[in-house]
Amino acid sequence: MRRRPPLKLVLLLGAVLFIVAVLGVGLLRAATYHAPPVAGGSSGPPAIGPAVGEIGRCGSVPASAPRQLRGMWLTTVLNLDFPARPGESEAQIKGEYEKWLDVAVAQRHNAIFVHVRPSGDAFWPSQYAPWSEWLTGKRDGRSPGWDPMAFMVSEAHARNLEFHAWFNPFRGSQPAPDGPGAAFAKLAPTNPLLKHKDWAISYPTGRTARFYYDPGNPSARKYVEDSILEAVQKYDVDGVHFDDFFYPYPEKGQDFPDSASFARWGAGKSRANWRRGNVDTFMREMDQRIKQLKPWVKFGVSPFGIWRNSSSDRTGSPTDGLESYSAQYADTRKWVKQGWLDYIVPQLYWQIGFGKADYAKLLPWWSAVVQGTGVQLYIGEADYRVGESGAWSDPAQLVKQMTLDQKYPAVQGQVHYSATQVRQNKLGAVAKYRDKFYGTPALVPIMKRLPAAPPGAPRLVSAHRGARGTLDLDTKAGDGAAATSWALYRVDGASAGLVATGRAGTPVADPAAPAGHAVYCLSGLDRSGNEGPLSPPFTADAS
The missing domain is CATH 3.20.20.80 (Glycosidases)
Known part of the structure; x- marks a missing residue:
């Protein structure tokens, strides 16, 4: 370059x-x-x-x-x-x-x-x-x-x-x-x-x-x-x-x-x-x-x-x-x-x-x-x-x-x-x-030639409004392999889309949570970007 x-x-x-x-x-x-x-974030994923x-x-x-x-x-x-x-x-x-x-x-x-x-x-x-x-x-x-x-x-x-x-x-x-x-x-x-x-x-x-x-x-x-x-x-x-x-x-x-x-x-x-x-x-x-x-x-x-x-x-x-x-x-x-x-x-x-x-x-x-x-x-x-x-x-x-x-x-x-x-x-x-x-966050492409060890399903256990207007979610790790990063999904109508990602150990948060109740699921990813199963849905009060 x-x-x-x-x-x-x-x-x-x-x-x-x-x-x-x-x-x-x-x-x-x-x-x-x-x-x-x-x-401006789009409601749907990039095409x-x-x-x-x-x-x-x-x-x-x-x-x-x-x-x-x-x-x-x-x-x-x-x-x-x-x-x-x-x-x-x-x-x-x-x-x-x-x-x-x-x-x-x-x-x-x-x-x-x-x-x-x-x-x-x-x-x-x-x-x-x-x-x-x-x-x-x-x-x-x-x-x-x-x-x-x-x-x-x-x-x-x-x-x-x-x-x-x-x-x-x-x-x-x-x-x-x-x-x-x-x-x-x-x-x-x-x-x-x-x-x-x-x-x-x-x-x-x-x-x-x-x-x-x-x-x-x-x-x-x-x-x-x-x-x-x-x-x-x-x-x-x-x-x-x-x-x-x-x-x-x-x-x-x-x-x-x-x-x-x-x-x-x-x-x-x-x-x-x-x-x-x-x-x-x-x-x-x-x-x-x-x-x-x-x-x-x-x-x-x-x-x-x-x-x-x-x-x-x-x-x-x-x-x-x-x-x-x-x-x-x-x-x-x-x-x-x-x-x-x-x-x-x-x-x-x-x-x-x-x-x-x-x-x-x-x-x-x-x-x-x-x-x-x-x-x-x-x-x-x-x-x-x-x-x-x-x-x-x-x-x-x-x-x-x-x-x-x-x-x-x-x-x-x-x-x-x-x-x-x-x-x-x-x-x-x-x-x-x-x-x-690039309207929403994106996960890196899965590279199948790399080692894979997707983590187990985590859990969302509580939520509270953060100091900067975020909705912060408390989590519990899943069983099996440790996660390298996480992906947060929010239900919007008939589907759930990615709203945030982060490195394992960093706070899980929705940076632009809607008013009222919102339903979330969380997943963990391994070092190569392979995603484990989603958590059970969690309903949070985002007001």
Whole structure:
């Protein structure tokens, strides 16, 4: 997930790379972050692609809840979203982060994707990587004296948000702020590339050069895996998330200078196939090692929206743009078909009707790719493009795209780039899609490949009016497995709908209880989102 400073994005026309602005693609292809290429509560559940499923009966009426992943990317590289400035105090950073979570809650999201390894660095005390300069304000590797990752995970869970730790795997550094671009002398003293210079490749040339861990060097590749798994081991994350950076986006006239490792490990393959094989190995091993360590942790990728054009491969999409398969050596379709991912979030950052990469054509293509694989499909939405000239000057462009999502049951949610644009709500576009599609709370989609241990039925035992106008309900846990979270349903006429969710241990409450009597049922969910049976109905006086 990329981001500026020079936000640039490339589309391939024939064999020539064009800067996005020239093509009018409007894809912000950030040299660093996920900003990807340029590529009022309703009474009923949102009508988005993921079905609203009946999960039981609350007394005599059916109860149902939408199952949909809703999230946003919180970018740390270059301080694009968070922290606001490098080198802030612990109190400032904590306060800012809590406000970002408030944004997520206000948008009725149930997940947040936080940039914790933007450039070979770390937002946690790591044995494998130096502290991030975007956090500490310095490249000296010195600790800020506290553990941001522990705080961020805990606070997300307190609001019942899944925490997906977002890593840029092979980035080893950012360009030195005072030049030259990549120089060992400009790295933090604790940067492992100083000890293993043979792992480092500088690309491109000039002041924009940065170091990359060489994906073709088995030792470097394993070190990157270990550095990510350290975070999985130490923290209660819900997901491991990569964006579209594997091999770097190509610079015109410059090839990634990995001749030494190719000569040593190429084994007679073409350079392109060898590079793809390196990334394949990394992805397969990451999937295996995550599941061995914590089987419930989800593994997902947000790739560039075009795998291959149909002109290159008959199984490709009806597009005419840069291909992640050949530009970044990311065989994303293969990863889905092989089941090495739990979810995929293609960055479909183009408008409906855009000639070279039409949202309306890519959406069904990706839906077909995941069919029958068990890999869940979420769509990366380009909130950051709202307000651009042309199609993006229409505040309803995102609404139109998400309306299309409804037609494809394979689409089980959206992730929005990025948090700043979600908060800004430019042209009122965010409020429009929130009110139309995120009208009620939603449970995360069930991922059948993960462990399942639904808890027993809890009980509602009493109710009282809370200080903030909520109706607070006292509960008793059910038998069997402990619940990770809860879901509260309220009867409205001939059905019961989801009105609130929360993490186990947090108060159960209806934030907008009607006047008079109301009937409720409560359920518990396990770590993977599997829901147990509903409680017996409970009648509360909400006056």
